[in-house]
Amino acid sequence: MGNKKLGRGVAVVGAGMSKFGSFPGFTSRDIFVDAYKDLLTTVDKGIDPKDIEAFYLGNYSSDLFEGQAHLAPIIANWIGLSPIPAVRLEGACASSSVAFREGMIAIASGLYDIVLVGGIEKMTDLPISAVTDTLATAADIPYEVNAGFTFPGFYASMATAYMHAYGATPETFMKVGIKNHKHGSLNPKAQFGQKISEIMEIKRASAINKGKPAPTWETELDFLSDNKSNPLIAWPMRLYDCSPVSDGGAALLLVSEELAYQFTDHPIFVIGSGAASDGPLHARSSLTSIPSAKLAADKAYEMAGVSASDVKLAEVHDCFTIAEIIATEDLGFFEEGKGGKAAEEGQTSRTGSKPINTSGGLKSKGHPVGASGAGQVVEVWKQLRGQAGDRQLSGNPDLGLTHNVGGTGQTCIVNIFERR
Numbered sequence: 001m002g003n004k005k006l007g008r009g010v011a012v013v014g015a016g017m018s019k020f021g022s023f024p025g026f027t028s029r030d031i032f033v034d035a036y037k038d039l040l041t042t043v044d045k046g047i048d049p050k051d052i053e054a055f056y057l058g059n060y061s062s063d064l065f066e067g068q069a070h071l072a073p074i075i076a077n078w079i080g081l082s083p084i085p086a087v088r089l090e091g092a093c094a095s096s097s098v099a100f101r102e103g104m105i106a107i108a109s110g111l112y113d114i115v116l117v118g119g120i121e122k123m124t125d126l127p128i129s130a131v132t133d134t135l136a137t138a139a140d141i142p143y144e145v146n147a148g149f150t151f152p153g154f155y156a157s158m159a160t161a162y163m164h165a166y167g168a169t170p171e172t173f174m175k176v177g178i179k180n181h182k183h184g185s186l187n188p189k190a191q192f193g194q195k196i197s198e199i200m201e202i203k204r205a206s207a208i209n210k211g212k213p214a215p216t217w218e219t220e221l222d223f224l225s226d227n228k229s230n231p232l233i234a235w236p237m238r239l240y241d242c243s244p245v246s247d248g249g250a251a252l253l254l255v256s257e258e259l260a261y262q263f264t265d266h267p268i269f270v271i272g273s274g275a276a277s278d279g280p281l282h283a284r285s286s287l288t289s290i291p292s293a294k295l296a297a298d299k300a301y302e303m304a305g306v307s308a309s310d311v312k313l314a315e316v317h318d319c320f321t322i323a324e325i326i327a328t329e330d331l332g333f334f335e336e337g338k339g340g341k342a343a344e345e346g347q348t349s350r351t352g353s354k355p356i357n358t359s360g361g362l363k364s365k366g367h368p369v370g371a372s373g374a375g376q377v378v379e380v381w382k383q384l385r386g387q388a389g390d391r392q393l394s395g396n397p398d399l400g401l402t403h404n405v406g407g408t409g410q411t412c413i414v415n416i417f418e419r420r
Contacts, residue, residue: 004299004302004303005303006104006108006270006273006303007108007109007110008107008108008110008256008257008258009108009256009257009258009260009269009270010104010107010108010254010255010256010257010269010270011254011255011256011257011259011260011267011268011269011270012252012253012254012267012268012269012270012377012381012417013043013044013047013253013254013255013260013263013264013267013268014039014040014042014043014047014251014252014253014263014264015039015042015250015251015252015253015377015378015381015382016035016036016037016038016039016040016041016042016250016251016378017035017038017189017248017249017250017251017371017374017375017378018031018032018034018035018038018189018248018249018250019034019188019189019191019248020189020190020191020246020247020248020365020366020367020368020371020375021191021246021247021248021366022124022191022245022246022247023122023124023247024124024125026122026247027066027068027122028059028062028066028068028071028075028120028121028122028249029071029074029075029078031120031122031247031248031249032075032078032079032118032120032249032251033078033079034249035118035120035248035249035250035251035371036079036116036118036249036251038251039251039252039253043253043263043264044263044264044265044266045262045263045264046263047114047253047263049079049080049081051114052081052084052114052115052116052253053084053085053112053113053114053115054084054085054086054087054103054106054112054115054116055072055075055076055081055084055085055086055087055115055116055117055118056072056087056089056099056100056102056103056106056115056116056117056118057071057072057075057076057086057087057088057089057096057099057117057118057119057120058088058089058090058091058094058095058096058097058098058099058100058117058118058119058120058370058371058373058374059071059072059088059089059090059095059096059119059120059121059370060090060091060092060093060095060121060138060369060370061090061121061134061137061370062120062121062122062370064134064137065121065122065123065125065126065131065134066122066125070088071088071120072086072087072088073086075118075120081116087102089102091406091411091413092138092369092406092407092410092411093138093317093319093367093369093372093373093404093405093406093407094317094373094404094405094406094411094412094413095119095369095370095373095406096117096118096119096120096250096370096371096372096373096374096375096404097373097374097376097402097404097413097415098275098373098406098411098413099117099118099119099373099374100117100252100254100373100374100377100413100415101273101275101413101415103115103116103117103252103254104254104270104273107254107255107256113255113256113259114253114254114255114256114259115253115254115255116251116252116253116254117251117252117253117254117374118249118250118251118252118371118374119249119250119251119368119370119371119372119373119374119375120248120249120250120368120370120371121246121247121248121249121368121369121370121371122247122368123245123246123247123368123369124245124246124247128245131245132150132151135150135151135369136149136150136151138151138406138407138410139151139154139280139281139407139408140280140281140282143280143282144280144281144282150234151319151320151408152233152234152237152242152320153234154281154408155234155237155319155320155322155323155408156233156234156235156236156237157281157287158281158287158288158322158323158326158408159173159236159237159320159322160235160236161286161287161288162287162288162322162325162326162340163236165288165337166288166337166338166340168325168340170225170236170238171221171225171344172325172340172341172343172344173236173237173241173321173322173325174220174221174224174225174238174240174241174321175221175343175344176241176318176321176324176325176343176348176363177196177224177240177241177321177363178195178196178220178221178224179343179346179348179349179357180318180321180324180357180360180361180363180364181194181195181196181199181240181360181363181364182195182196182349183349183350183357183358183359183360183361183364183391184359184360184361184363184364184365185198185360185364186360186389186390186391187359187360187364187365187391188389189365190359190360190364190365190366191244191246191248191364191365191366192244192360192364192365192366193360193364196220196223196224196240197220199223200217200220200223200229203215203223203229204217215229217229224238224240237320237321237322241320241321241322241363242319242320242363243318243319243320243361243362243363243366243367244366244367245367246366246367246368247368248366248368248371248375249368249371250371250374250375250377250378251374252374252377252378252381254270255267257269266385266419268380268381268384268385268417268418268419269417269418269419269420270415270416270417271303271304271305271306271416271417271418272299272300272301272302272303272304272305272306272414272415272416273299273300273303273413273414273415273416274295274296274297274298274299274300274301274302274303274413274414274415275296275299275411275412275413275414276291276292276293276295276296276299276411276412277292277410277411277412278290278291278292278409278410278412279410280407280408280410281408281409288326288336288337289326289329289330289336290326290327290330290405290408290409290412291409292405292409292410292411292412293326293327293330293331293403293405293409293412293414294330295412296403296412296413296414297330297331297332297403297414299414300401300414300415300416301332301416303416304416304418306399306416307332308331308332308333310399311331311333311354311399311400311401311416312355312393312395312397312398312399312400313354313355313356313358313380313383313393313397313400313401314328314331314333314354314355314356314357314380314400314401314402314403315356315357315358315359315361315376315377315379315380315400315401315402315403316328316331316356316357316361316402316403317362317372317403317404317405318357318361318362318363319362319367319405321363323405324343324348324356324357324361324363325339325340325343326339327339327403327405328342328343328348328354328356330403331401331403331414333354333356334347334354342354350391350393355393358379358383358388358391358393359375359376359378359379359391372404373402373404373413376402376403376404377402377415377417380400380401380402380417381417383397383400384397384398384399384400384417384418384419385419397419398418398419398420399416399417399418399419400416400417401414401415401416401417402414402415402417
């Protein structure tokens with residue numbers, strides 16, 4: 001089909017997000033207000049909301065999480081944007097990346113010049129069993145869920161397959177979690193802004209205060225290997241291998257390339273985007289790779305005219321620690337079977353050769369599923385502009401990537417961003 005290019009350039013000129021966490025008493029619309037207000041503060045030369053022409057909102061299931069459907073126009077009205085077109089996009093955990101891509105396409109086509117893209121999810125009002133059931137609707141109900149699978153089980157199956165194929169151990173996955181919590185400790189918007197070592201000491205102090213014997217952990221791996229402090233969820237995935245249940249929102253302002261410098265002297269340009277779909281996990285020939293991710297990445301690299309080696313940082317979909325390892329291989333950062341070793345060696349840390357999830361990732365930052373993809377773009381935007389605070393990468397990175405998966409890979413969106 002040839003190399004696809006955008007009809008005209010698209011830039012991100014504002015990016016904001018709420019804090020991710022648990023916010024009893026607040027609804028999706030309340031949380032999105034925080035993200036939208038944060039975005040407005042980031043547009044260097046200001047934005048008149050009346051100039052926004054359309055609103056694309058990623059949301060997985062406010063219907064089930066909150067009993068509220070038709071969310072996009074409700075939120076648009078809540079933030080004062082009526083009567084512009086407002087549409088909700090659903091792609092499971094990739095919902096706001098789908099929304100981002102639709103907003104990008106709308107500008108590239110010439111239909112609009114300025115659009116708002118957002119993502120939102122309010123998950124914590126439900127008990128954990130109901131959250132599990134709601135998330136399971138993103139899987140194949142007759143052939144997977146009715147057979148007893150939930151998402152921890154899916155990714156545990158991928159983890160055991162990876163261990164069998166490439167010799168990884170549970171400690172391999174633990175080191176991904178340790179790294180992402182270390183990154184998240186530098187992110188004031190993260191749900192879990194603590195290193196594993198800090199959590200370990202808090203729990204040690206709590207035990208002593210309760211008159212219990214002091215735990216004998218010496219290292220973070222000791223703590224993460226303790227069945228009491230880090231219980232198994234679905235072997236080999238333990239509690240600290242799993243992203244949390246989260247509330248949160250993120251918002252992005254997209255404009256046509258020719259308008260970008262009216263809003264900021266430092267726009268970030270979308271230079272590549274790829275999307276792909278796949279069948280459910282049970283129908284795949286391999287459990288150690290996500291084919292849609294490989295295909296979406298190939299399309300994004302081709303559009304951008306770059307390769308994996310050119311990418312300076314990436315926010316990837318680490319709903320479970322095994323997912324990050326597989327993502328780094330599917331994206332071409334490491335050879336198949338080498339992503340686990342790269343993580344163990346620290347290559348994916350902030351100071352490594354290929355920094356992954358400097359925000360803390362879904363694991364530490366949080367995973368409000370409809371907002372996660374947009375939240376990834378916020379982090380890449382800040383890093384490329386040199387505005388990531390204590391977690392800012394050195395060397396003035398100029399090329400970043402986001403990788404967002406829906407379900408077990410039935411949907412995948414990869415976007416590539418450039419600072420010029």
